[in-house]
Amino acid sequence: MEPVYLSKMLSQSNGWLSVRQSAVAQNVANANTPGYSARDVEPFVSVLDKTRLEMVATNEAHLAGGGRMPEASKVRKAESWTVSHSGNSVSLEQEMMKAGEITRAHTLNTSIAQSFHRMYLKSVR
Numbered sequence: 001m002e003p004v005y006l007s008k009m010l011s012q013s014n015g016w017l018s019v020r021q022s023a024v025a026q027n028v029a030n031a032n033t034p035g036y037s038a039r040d041v042e043p044f045v046s047v048l049d050k051t052r053l054e055m056v057a058t059n060e061a062h063l064a065g066g067g068r069m070p071e072a073s074k075v076r077k078a079e080s081w082t083v084s085h086s087g088n089s090v091s092l093e094q095e096m097m098k099a100g101e102i103t104r105a106h107t108l109n110t111s112i113a114q115s116f117h118r119m120y121l122k123s124v125r
Contacts, residue, residue: 006112006116007113007116010109010112010113013044013105013109014106014109016041016044016047017044017102017105017106017109019041020040020041020098020102021099021102023039023040023041024040024095024098024099024102026039027039027040027090027095028090028092028095030088030090031088031090031092031095032088033088034086034087034088035086035087035088036087036088036089036090037088037089038089038090038091038094038095040098
């Protein structure tokens with residue numbers, strides 16, 4: 001049985017959230033390191049925009065085509081609110097806001113996955 005596209009997207013989103021959480025944790029860990037520049041990952045929306053979805057033929061009568069997976073998120077320099085005299089661009093307030101966004105997005109992904117799991121179970125019964 002082929003995996004449902006929504007499940008795959010949730011999995012990719014959770015992977016992206018994991019990479020972003022790691023970048024935020026590194027920023028917080030290096031908040032007092034002189035010359036450290038804050039980092040963030042490319043937004044998930046732009047990763048999806050770069051992804052071109054194509055139809056996949058499962059039968060000879062279907063249209064020809066093939067799908068591609070989205071490119072991996074890349075860690076890049078983040079825009080910071082402040083830069084200290086030591087050259088450090090980590091703002092703890094900004095990083096905590098990012099951590100909250102990550103938590104909310106992960107909770108939403110989990111809720112969506114649970115809802116579809118319940119729907120699958122009801123359809124099997």
